[in-house]
Structure formats: C-alpha cells, structure tokens
Amino acid sequence: MKRRDFVKKSLVAGIAAGAVFSAGSYANIVSSRKSLSEKKTYDMVAIKGGEPDEMFERAIKSLGGIKNFVKPNQKVLIKPNIGWDVVPEKAANTNPKLVYKIIKMCKDAGAKDVFVFDHTCDAWKKSYENSGIEKAVKDAGGKIVQGNTESYYQEVEIKNGKRLKKDKVHELVLDSDVFINVPILKDHSSARLTMGMKNLMGTNWDRGFWHRNDLHQCIADYSTFCKPTLNVIDAYKVMHQNGPRGVSLSDLTLMKSMIISTDIVAADTAAAKLLGLTPEDVPYIKIASEMNLGKTDLQKLSIDRIIL
C-alpha cells in the first residue's frame, strides 16, 4: 500500500514509470494479519456428507460466521488451486461451487473487493477457463486476477525461514486485509500431499528455487511468513493417486468432506488423515510443527465434527 501511494504521488508529480521500489516493509503487514475472530468457538470444523457450498455455509457458522473474518469494506483475497487446465469433474482444481459460495458470502458480509488468482502450472488462461473458476468468480461478483507475470510479484524477506530467506510474493497477498486459502486435497508427486501449506506455493513466483532447495523445508519456511486468515480444504472429490494432475477418473475418491481451520498445520494434519497419512508421512507438516507454526496433535484441539 505504501508503494502504491508513493507511485501515485510520483505520477501526479510527473515522475512516471521507471520508479524503483523497495521491498521488505511488507514482512510486518502479512505476519501481523491475524485472525480477526473475536468469539472463537472451535479450533477446527470437519464436515462431510454435503455439497461443497452447503458444507461451507454450515461449517463457517461453527467458527462464528463469515462476519467473524470479513469486515465491511475490506479487501479479500481468495486463493484456490487453479493449477491445471483440467475440468471440474476431474478434481485437479478447487471445486468452483465452493469458490463461488465463499466469494458470495464475503461480498454479502460487505467486502469491498474479492480477488482470486493462482500462479498456474498449465497455461493460465486455459486453466482459469476450464477449471470453471473464472466463471464462478465473475458470477459471484469477485475479480479474477492474473498470477503468471513476474511484475505482480514483490520481493520480501522471510525472517524465520531456514532455506527460504527471501521470496517474490504476489502483491495481492501483501495488500489484502483478509486472505482465505482454499486448496483442494490431492496426492502430489513432489510434496506427497497438497493441501493448505502447499497451496500457498501458488502465491510465490520462483517455484524452481523451492524444488532445488529442499521443497519440504521451503513449504514450511513460507508458512512462517504467509499466514492465511482462514484455511478451507476442499475434500469433496479427492485425488488419491497420480496427483496433482490426475490421469483418469479412477484416481479420484468421492469423500464429500471439508476441513476448515485458522490453524494451517492442524488443517493439513486432519486432511492427511482423511487419506490415512500422518505428519510423519508428509515431511512439511512435521517440519512446520517443529517450527511451532501450528498443532499436529488433533486431540488437543476443539473440533466440531459434522456429518450431514
């Protein structure tokens, strides 16, 4: 926001493009963006048996309702997984119905703008279109933003990172008041499983660096910096093998489930258990837990378990 104001002023003063901005001042903004929840009732909601949109509507009630997270006139960022040029039936991207519902509820809660983007793996335009998410966003009154151009990414320092010391992050992550992370649970050939923390990788620019420098450690390191207000893990249709892109429908299991929590490590732990895996099997969860980024001992959390 500082940069924006600065450049706006420069423009007025007649100093046009070509300005060089400094980064680093963002670290505080994002790390200080804490959950706004005042009347917290549960640490986590696990729900199953319904359609994605109805499950979210029901689950968010147990966390005090959407108004607990989104205040009028706030700028909201929603980050689904839109990584692949794959149709919704094949569940490689977050369910568009869920994305629609979340945006709609944010707008109803008075959000000024609801932005949606992902740094896609396949061609972004085709991924946005064929995932059904671009349409869902537009229908719900949100704004779809491109995530595949470096100029949108600003360099930041990751103070508590072990391998990842600095990174280029999409400016919407830095500028938004509320950040709702909406991954889909999938098998993953690189990270074993993808869900909450892994989904945040799509808000950073240089994925190759992470892959070269101990992927699991980098995923955990990034979570020391990038802290979503809320995590909604879509486990409606789950790719249990051949992830993250999937080859055929036999890679999918219809689980009709969803995990919602402000604790990203706990949410990932619970989601992994849906597929019978523990934090030991998914190294980045274990590392994140050791770095005190969240809880893996679900017994110690208050969980609202709902079966519709």
Added chain:
Amino acid sequence: MKYEHLKKIRVVISLIVITLVTLSFVDFSGYSAENISGKVLFLQFIPSFLQFLTIGGIISSGFIIVIIFTLLIGRVYCSSVCPLGILQDVFTWFATRTKKKKRRYKSEKPHNKLRYSILIISVILFFTGSILGLSLLDPYSNYGRIAANIFYPIVIFTNNVVSYIFELFGNYSVYPLELRKVKIAVSLFSLTVLGIVFYMSFKYGRLFCNTVCPVGSFLGFLSKFSLFKIQIDEENCRSCGACEKVCKANCIDSETKEVDFSRCVSCFNCFQVCPTDGLKYTYKFSFHRKKGNETDNSKREFFKNSTLFFVALTSISKASEKIKVYVENKIKPDRHFPIAPPGAGSIEQFNDRCTACHLCVSACPTQVLQPSFLEYGLSGMLQPRMNNKKGFCNFECNVCSEVCPNGAIMPITLEKKKVTQIGIAKFIHDNCVVVTEGTDCGACSEHCPTKAVKMVPEGKLRIPKVTGNICIGCGACEYACPTIPNKAIYVDGNPVHKKALLPKSDSEEQKVNIKEDFPF
C-alpha cells in the same frame, strides 16, 4: 472516368484484409488466430498451395481461385490480398505525404531475367527438397514474421505499460503478459526484411513485387494471358503522362501508349488520375509481343542459364539435406532431433511444408512454439520448433494445427494429439535434485499429463522413472525441472512422430462410506 471507383474498392478491401491478417498475429487473446485467420488466410497463395499438396480439398483451393482471378482480370491478389503488398502501399502512401514535391514515377524496364530467375530458383529448390527459397521470399510469410516478431512485441509492450498504470490504481482487469517467444536473430531478420521492403517501396513503389517476390513473378507471368487487361485507349489518350506518374509498378509508358500488364498490381491509381478516359479495362486475349530480335535472344540466354541453375541448385539442396534434422549440441542433454509440433507428422514433412510465417508461434498459448534459427538445418531456417525451456505443450490444446495455413501442421483432434508422441523424455539420473541434494522434488512428475514420469521409491525418497511408451513428448517435465544449468530430464524429438499408448485408466471413481466417522 468510369473506372474511378475501382481504386476506392481496392483500398477498402485491402485495409480490411491487412487489419484482419495483422490481428491474427497480434491479438494475444488468441481469438483472432482461432476464429479469423482461417478465413482471411484462405487466399494466401503459397500457404494455400502447400496445404493443397498435403491436405487437398476445398479448404486449400484458395490458390486456384487466385489463379482464376489473375487469368480473368490480373493481379488483384497483389493489391488486395497480399499483406506485404498492402504494407508496401501503406509505405508508398506515406512517401507521397511526407515528400515536399509530389511523388512521381516513371516508366521503367522490367527486370525480367532477375525476377524469373528468382521464381525458378525457388520452385526448383522446393521440388528438390528445400523450402528455403519459398519461406524466405513468400510475401505472406514475410509479413507474418514481421507481425509476429516486431508488431507483436510492440503490442505486448504497450499492453504492459497500460496494465502497469492500471495496477497502480488497484485495477487488475488489464493484465501484463510475458514475452518469451522473441528470438533476437529472428527479430533482426524480420526487421531487415521490413527495412528492405520499406526502403524499396518508399523509393521505388512496387519494385519488390516485380523483382524479388516469386508469387508476384508467377502471377505476373499469368497475367500476360489475362482476359481483361488495362490498356491505353489510342484515341482518347493525349500522352499527358498523368497515369505514368502515379503507377507504382512503373509499367505504363505514356509515350508509346503501352502497359506492361505483367507488372501491373491492379492498384487502379491510373484510372483515377486520367483526365480523358484514356485508359480502359477491356477484353484482350492475345498479348503484345515486342518486335525485334533483342528479346528473343535474351530469352534463349535465360533458358540456357536456368538449366545451369538447376544443376547447381540440386546439389545445394542435397548438401543441406544432410544437416537438416541433426543438431549438434554441446550442452549435456544428448539431443538428437529438434521437436516438431503435433500434427507435423514428421520433421521431414514439416520442413518441406512450412514457410515460417509464425502464425502458430503467435497463437501458441504456452509459447512453447518458438522460431528456430538453424536447429532444423539451413533449409528449415526460421521454422518453428518446440522449445521446452520457454514452455511446454499444453495437453488440452491443438491450436497450432488449427491455424496453420500451409498444412505443415495438419489438423489433429485433441484425442489424437494426446497420443501423438512428438518426442520422448529422457532422464539424467545424476543431474536430479533427489540425487544431488538428497531432498524430495518431483516437479517433472507433477506436470506430466500421462504419468509417463512417475515417482518411485529410492531409499527414503522418491525418484522419477520414465515409461517411454506412454510419453507424448510434451516437454512439461523438462520445463518444470528446476536443476540448473542443465536439466535432469529433457525431451528428444522424434524424427517421425509415433503413436503413444494410452495410460492405464479406469472411468470408475472410488467411493467411501460417507456416514463413517472422521479418522481423527
């Protein structure tokens, strides 16, 4: 003044054509390439002819229509269909605006030897196995390269400046675009061509079309036999020279009252300026022969020389054949062949049909299709190839095969494309992060659409393993591989494209008991 309206019609049609052709190349949304290019490129002579040789049928009959039109009324192709011709007219128009003195042309002698030599060289080269002459000289392809390698970057740059300003005010509706498909050598080449064309048209009108362009020469030859020709009316003409001064093809001699219709590009400027109805567009089957022995001798000479050319050229194209597909590469991945896009069939067939217009390069959504320089050898210079460093072939996409006007990339259904193996992935174990760093990676397998690259256990970690027969060579693995400077996995092109097996698949989704309690 009864033919006066002809010029207006010509100007309107040609402006529409050049706008649509240019849009096909610079519209980065891909809409124009997919929806307009097919229609507007139907009449482009060389692409249509090449497509006819490969695919045939009505969709590639455009060049026949051009021939018929030329035999009826002359080279309207050159004035209203050819984008490079229209571009020259634009330059010429500028020349008349910018010069202080009104621009005047004068009747000039034709450079017959030169122009027919170039035509014959290109044709012979083509039939002896090298498309180089056609791809370097075809006016449409040259315009395409100019549009794709010069105009396109300008459009992207402008877009990005606009999007940057929007972004400052929190508006993300105009998004910036990346430009990965620009190759300096190719841009310089296109810029040089643009420079030459600009200079020639600025100074000499349509000299390029009547000297260098093989299509112009061919249609020029045909137009000697046109049913209707522009001629000077002996009675009405006062030899005032008005028409000669505006004839950018330098083909009207007002003194001798002769029109060399083989060089006339049907711009119809002459009709508009003639004060006395001294020009007519009438039926004239026989064509004028110049009297005297002079021309006959030169023709004989010409045919003698062209036989020599033929012998010389056959050997040139043979020599270039040897280096056509084999690319020596000093970087670690041991590549043997460049990768031609799906639909090309084989590298050889592709090399024989592509004139490097770069429409596919413009249309490719992942920018994996890039102009080559010498990767295909001299003969395939500038033809596009798959460059997996810049992108990878999107699994659900066959746009290049849909837009190719030449039939070099033949139409291919998505279903068929998904089992067309254009190359094969090769894994370099000792380059892999899992081996060198001892940490998990799997970026290659992650991107693989058929799971031909799969992660298998190696110690505590998992390492990629390639199943060759289901690999389609899309290059996603290579693009995603994070190792530097050399990749740990790369695709080597198939000289002849093969059919890949379908990955094992079932259409049944798995189900679990939803009423069961949560596992935590």
